[in-house]
Amino acid sequence: MGGNTETAVLAGGCAWIMQQLLRQPEGVISTRAGFMGGENENPTEENSIGHAEVVEVISYASRCTSMTTTGCPHVEHGSSRT
Numbered sequence: 001m002g003g004n005t006e007t008a009v010l011a012g013g014c015a016w017i018m019q020q021l022l023r024q025p026e027g028v029i030s031t032r033a034g035f036m037g038g039e040n041e042n043p044t045e046e047n048s049i050g051h052a053e054v055v056e057v058i059s060y061a062s063r064c065t066s067m068t069t070t071g072c073p074h075v076e077h078g079s080s081r082t
Contacts, residue, residue, distance in 0.1 A: 005029065006061045009036065015053035022057050032056045 012018055015033040023031045035043040038051030 004061050005058055008057045008059075009054050010057065011036065011052040011054045013053070015055050018053075019055045022055055025059075027060045029058045029060065031058075 010018065010022070015035075019031045019033040022028065033053070033055050035048050035051040036054045039049050040047055040051070043049075043051045
């Protein structure tokens with residue numbers, strides 16, 4: 001990808017819906033939805049105890065400026081939904 005990229009892993013509800021929104025800003029190279037943390041080695045939608053649904057976002061560091069949660073009223077903190 002090159003030296004001018006950044007990678008962020010973001011959690012916030014349904015990762016597949018978030019992925020659709022996060023791939024739109026200018027400067028985003030790729031996104032990938034999945035699970036992080038938890039108790040199972042290979043989690044699935046039906047078997048994801050303790051996992052958070054996450055989206056990995058790879059972007060050009062100098063071009064992607066809208067990937068911030070500062071002041072965002074929709075940011076939630078806590079563990080995955082059960």
